[in-house]
Amino acid sequence: MAAPTGPLTLPAVVEELLSEMAAAVRDGAPLLPRLKFVFGSSAVQALDLVDRQSVTLISSPSGRRVYQVLGSSGRTYTCLASCHYCSCPAFAFSVLRKGDSLLCKHLLAVYLSQVTRTCQQLSVSDKQLTDILSAEKTQEA
Amino acid sequence: MAETLRRVLNLGSAAGPGKNTAEAEPPLLLLGGPGSGKTALLFAAALEAAGEGRGPVLFLTRRPLQSLPRRTGPALEPLRLQKIRFQYPPSTRELLRLLCSAHEARGPAPSLLLLDGLEEYLVEDPGSQEAAYLAALLLDTAVHFSHRVGPGRGCGLIVALQTQEEGGASGNALQLALLQRYFPAQCWLQPDAAGPGQCCLRASLEPGGLGPREEWWVTFQPDGEMTITRWPTQLVDTSLHKGSSSGGQP
Numbered sequence: 303m304a305a306p307t308g309p310l311t312l313p314a315v316v317e318e319l320l321s322e323m324a325a326a327v328r329d330g331a332p333l334l335p336r337l338k339f340v341f342g343s344s345a346v347q348a349l350d351l352v353d354r355q356s357v358t359l360i361s362s363p364s365g366r367r368v369y370q371v372l373g374s375s376g377r378t379y380t381c382l383a384s385c386h387y388c389s390c391p392a393f394a395f396s397v398l399r400k401g402d403s404l405l406c407k408h409l410l411a412v413y414l415s416q417v418t419r420t421c422q423q424l425s426v427s428d429k430q431l432t433d434i435l436s437a438e439k440t441q442e443a
Numbered sequence: 444m445a446e447t448l449r450r451v452l453n454l455g456s457a458a459g460p461g462k463n464t465a466e467a468e469p470p471l472l473l474l475g476g477p478g479s480g481k482t483a484l485l486f487a488a489a490l491e492a493a494g495e496g497r498g499p500v501l502f503l504t505r506r507p508l509q510s511l512p513r514r515t516g517p518a519l520e521p522l523r524l525q526k527i528r529f530q531y532p533p534s535t536r537e538l539l540r541l542l543c544s545a546h547e548a549r550g551p552a553p554s555l556l557l558l559d560g561l562e563e564y565l566v567e568d569p570g571s572q573e574a575a576y577l578a579a580l581l582l583d584t585a586v587h588f589s590h591r592v593g594p595g596r597g598c599g600l601i602v603a604l605q606t607q608e609e610g611g612a613s614g615n616a617l618q619l620a621l622l623q624r625y626f627p628a629q630c631w632l633q634p635d636a637a638g639p640g641q642c643c644l645r646a647s648l649e650p651g652g653l654g655p656r657e658e659w660w661v662t663f664q665p666d667g668e669m670t671i672t673r674w675p676t677q678l679v680d681t682s683l684h685k686g687s688s689s690g691g692q693p
Contacts, residue, residue, distance in 0.1 A: 364546035366587045384586035385625065387579035394572035398621055428547045435543035435580070 316340070316404055324417045333414075341410055344403070347374070348410035357415040358422040359383070362431035369421075370434070371408040380434065381412045447555065447599055448473070448630055451487045452646060452659045452671050469651040470582055470600035472622060475632030479644055480661055481603040482508065483669055484632070485557050488601055490519065493526035498554035498592055500527045503538065505563050507531060510667075528553070535564045535577070542580040545587060552591035553598055556584060561604040565618060574618055578602075578625040602626065627651030632661065640665040645674070 319340055326333055337345035351357065356372040369381040371388075379390045387393070388408045396403040405413075415421045426434070446468055475481050486508070489500045507529065532538035558581060565574055581600060588598035604622065607615050623629065628651035635645045642663040649656050658674035 362546065364587070365590050366546035366583075368583075382579050382583045385579050385582040387575060387583075389572075389576070394570075394575075398571045398575050399617075432544040432547060436540060 320413050320417065323414065327418050337410075337414075341403075341405065344405065344407040344410055347407040348414055350374070351407065351411035352414045352418060352420055355420060355422055357411050357420070358424050360424045360426055360431065360434060362426050362428045364428045364431070366428075366431055368431065368434060369412045371411055373408065379408050380437075381409055447488050447492055448484065448601065449648060449650075449657065451484065451491050452648070452657075452661075453673065468597075468599060469627040470585060470602070470625070471628040471630060471651075472626035473601055473603040473630050473632070474606050475603075475644070476606055476634070478642070479632040479634065480642070480663060480669065481605070481632060482559050483663070483667075484630075484646075484661070485559050485601060485603050487669070489527045489555065489557055490523050492555040492599070493523040494520075495554070497596065498551045498588075498598075500555045500557065501553040502527050502529045502557045502559070503541070504529070504531060504559040505533065532564075535573075538564050539577065539580065542577075542584045545584045552588040554588075554592060554596065555599045555601070556581070556588060557600075558602045561602050561622075571617065571621055574621055575625070578622055582625055635660065646671075 319336070322336070323333055326336075334345065334349065337349070341348070351371060351374070354372075358370045358372075359367060360370060361367040367383040369383055371379050371381060373379055373390065379388055381388045386405075386409065388406050390406050390408055392403070393406040393409070397406060448471060473481050473484060482504075485502070489502050492500050530541065532541050561577075564577060581602060585598045585600035589596075592598055604619075606619070628649060630646055630648045632644045632646050635643045644661045644663075646659045646661050647656060648658070660672040660674060662670045662672075664670070
């Protein structure tokens with residue numbers, strides 16, 4: 303699973319860190335200290351989401367893909383596979399509005415699950431994928 | 444998607460054709476005040492891309508163009524026009540629906556996705572998360588088209604946004620900053636000295652970290668004809684270029 307490429311929506315430092323993570327996973331080095339250094343408490347929560355296999359990559363025959371993350375509250379959030387977007391309130395507030403976070407824990411969990419190859423996979427029809435993408439808009443609290 | 448626009452802007456000058464690379468480029472935001480020629484430039488970009496022998500061009504706008512822009516650079520050939528598919532989502536909801544279901548469409552995937560008048564889709568639903576989702580979905584749709592077009596070619600994305608006059612509400616500044624996160628390349632159209640009956644603009648292209656800023660003069664004659672002249676590069680970086688472009692200079 304390639305990390306999202308193309309649009310420069312993530313600061314270069316994060317991209318670099320994520321590729322470092324991939325190397326660390328291969329070598330069996332501990333991830334947490336470096337993750338915590340950059341992402342603070344979200345790092346622990348994101349790793350917890352990955353451990354609980356909460357990240358699902360949903361794809362349809364068209365080849366379009368989207369991630370869903372089952373949050374700790376039991377709510378499901380949608381993360382786009384191609385660029386930096388999560389439907390959770392923390393992304394809206396801390397990342398978009400205040401700009402004091404680079405990522406929410408769900409997006410970080412998506413990237414980590416790519417690196418550690420622990421994503422659940424789900425195939426749906428093209429129509430179902432449309433519904434998933436359309437439903438996202440109404441999720442906001 | 445700076446390259447398609449750069450080719451359009453270079454047509455009128457002796458600078459020679461741009462590179463004909465169609466590699467994945469950052470999506471581009473075309474910014475300018477009311478009547479600054481955004482639609483004409485978007486349409487010229489559509490014609491340019493339609494003449495490349497690649498997939499069709501998808502042109503999204505809230506309402507049909509009042510008239511086809513007159514002589515906008517690339518030749519207005521019927522074959523090129525036929526490759527431009529116009530769609531007119533009447534509301535933000537319909538635009539989102541179109542983008543969410545873009546992968547259900549059959550037929551060849553577009554090589555260029557254009558949206559004119561993003562501001563009209565943002566006024567209905569001014570929340571930052573909605574604006575971000577719309578921007579992110581535009582990117583996601585273009586990435587999906589790229590995936591279908593195949594490796595090494597890709598689908599470009601250019602979105603035009605009308606900016607407020609100076610001193611607009613702070614909400615707009617926030618919205619613009621948010622959009623700029625998703626659109627690393629930007630082209631600003633700003634009014635410049637105009638002759639009688641003419642409308643003259645300066646187009647500044649910031650290709651989003653992929654090269655230096657470039658500038659052009661874009662002039663609209665009273666009959667709507669668009670002419671483009673390249674701003675000499677050496678002038679941009681000297682003191683001859685006074686005041687009006689604050690910041691961004693090396």
